[in-house]
Amino acid sequence: MRNSWEFFSTKRIVYGKGAIEQLDSILKSLKAKNVLLVTDPGIVNAGIADRVISLLRNADYNVVTYDKVVPEPPVSSAIECYEFAKSQMETDAIIGLGGGSSIDMAKIAALLIKYGGHPLDYYGGENQIPGPIAPLIAIPTTAGTGSEVTSVAVLTDTENNIKAGISDNYLRPEVALLDPELTIGLPAYVTACSGIDALSHAVEAYTAKNFQYIQAEGNILFQGALPISDALALEAIKLIAENLPLAVQQGSNVEARGNMLIGSLLAGMAFSNAGTAAAHALAYPIGGLVKSPHGEVTGLLLPYVMKFNSAVEMEKMGKIAEAFGVQVDGLSAKEKALAASDAVLELLAEIGLPAHLSQIGIKEDDIPSIAEKALEIARLVRNNPRVPTQKGFEELLRSAF
Ligand SMILES: NC(=O)c1ccc[n+]([C@@H]2O[C@H](COP(=O)([O-])OP(=O)(O)OC[C@H]3O[C@@H](n4cnc5c(N)ncnc54)[C@H](O)[C@@H]3O)[C@@H](O)[C@H]2O)c1
Ligand SMILES: [Fe+2]
Structure with a gap:
């Protein structure tokens, strides 16, 4: 740090x-x-x-x-x-x-x-x-x-x-x-899409690359993970993992709704200082191609981005798995890290959201241009813990197909 x-x-x-x-x-x-x-x-x-x-x-x-x-x-x-x-x-x-x-x-x-x-x-x-x-x-x-x-x-x-x-x-x-x-009246599908967007903010802020970005006039924005954003993001992940399925399945559960509101607030505070990364960079060009809500796209990409990043952010990914309540005793650091992306895949299934790009209308031919456009979003790309390349992004997108 x-x-x-x-x-x-x-x-x-x-x-x-x-x-x-x-x-x-x-x-x-x-x-x-x-x-x-x-x-x-x-x-x-x-x-x-x-x-x-x-x-x-x-x-x-x-x-x-x-x-x-x-x-x-x-x-x-x-x-x-x-x-x-x-x-x-x-x-x-x-x-x-x-x-x-x-x-x-x-x-x-x-x-x-x-x-x-x-x-x-x-x-x-x-x-x-x-x-x-x-x-x-x-x-x-x-x-x-x-x-x-x-x-x-x-x-x-x-x-x-x-x-x-x-x-x-x-x-x-x-x-x-x-x-x-x-x-309370938010439909289940919108609850799921917006809730998984909040999770994407928290995970991407928590694992954001630690760098300092200072503009000429000294105004700092998106600095990578900080002690405050880490604390907020990890708590947001816990709240969202515990409450999102409840909020989707029991819309009038005010406690779950309140916890989700606090979770997304904390995630917003975290990512608007630390920044988001590859899932958001890739979601922008995809959002321009299909009509899917932003959250559905970032949420779909998130587990694959986490897997892509797991080798360079093993410890933090392990903490994410713990925040999800995964039983991590006896697991190696690598297994813990991979358990985090698996937990997100399970959450997607539980809240009824797609986990494959083909399900939202993306074609395999779209992959190279999505990767290319995502790489142009410098403020998000430089924030990703593992340096993305055209080839790396294309492989990531193929794994999400
Ligand atoms: N500014 C940021 O920091 C930030 C961060 C992430 C995403 N975004 C952007 O936010 C937008 C997505 O926002 P969103 O996910 O909150 O959804 P949204 O604002 O697009 O709303 C989705 C639908 O839900 C309906 N709705 C909302 N609240 C409702 C309620 N309580 N009861 C019934 N219907 C309700 C709306 O009428 C709308 O039809 C995207 O454009 C995305 O790119 C912004
Ligand atoms: Fe988002």
Whole structure:
């Protein structure tokens, strides 16, 4: 472990059953009156958006709602959301209500409301944002992305068939408001996809290569594994391994839902400092080719990436196996490490997610270009503990076929 590092975090995290009722006092602390609510049709249909809108109207806020976010949102819809907000009022605060898609769209809206321009002006390298974005409250209704605390917003660049991540510490929401009751109605499939995404964040952050990345202006982002991210990631792995099958199979189990929300929060705090690695690098080009949710793709890749990395991260992989509750007594270090990827494969089966690329519509012919595009995502590739090559990535992808 290195001697110097920095850890960045959202300033305020509010958690609790019924915590949504605290929205008024949070907005008062931000001195906001004109509020933009960014959400999606699924959240409207689940009755969650109405609950938040009535809460805000009863407390006399001026509320404008953009409820057209689509899953894995394209760049064009981020522009539409911003143009809509600009045409309605001078916004004082933005609320992102939903899964990663709605929260990420709210982040881009908060960025453009403050600085204008085009979302892709801020893409291509970290730290492109000049200063704090407009005040943003993130309220997750999935337990997965951790976007409520992360420095990342992901859009789909439909022109180049790739997902585009903007990373900057200024993108961390001002307040994260977590209420497990809001995740009760989340369908089993979305629970599984978003939950396995959180596991991928935790595993990739925990095993992220230990390096220090300092931009010219000294702003540090994605430093590889740190003592704080290690502690958060390992606890996240435990919580997710124990609670994800329960949350999928018994949707109204509030305790399992709450533990998943905390697990994805901790994983988000970890990966937005340590970084993610090969599973996310490979998931981006795959996400541009097929319609599968981000979590389904990263989760499918995760056990194969863990196997690929196991020889160089044997001790940490062994700790992951222990966090999964695998009986490791008597196993060699290598066997313990491999038990970790097997545990993830078992979890995928238990929660009903695919474990082969052919199941999500990827063709063998796609493999070379997926590997090539993934290798271009330098910030993720350099974070992977085992140095990936074109040949190595192609073999990894073939093993996942
Ligand atoms: N910003 C980050 O740090 C980060 C990290 C990982 C992934 N992502 C991005 O986040 C997006 C995925 O987010 P996600 O997995 O949270 O899913 P999502 O936001 O795309 O939502 C998936 C579906 O679930 C529905 N839904 C959400 N909550 C619900 C609820 N409580 N009840 C009923 N329906 C509900 C939504 O309406 C939507 O149709 C992807 O674009 C991914 O790339 C962002
Ligand atoms: Fe992810």
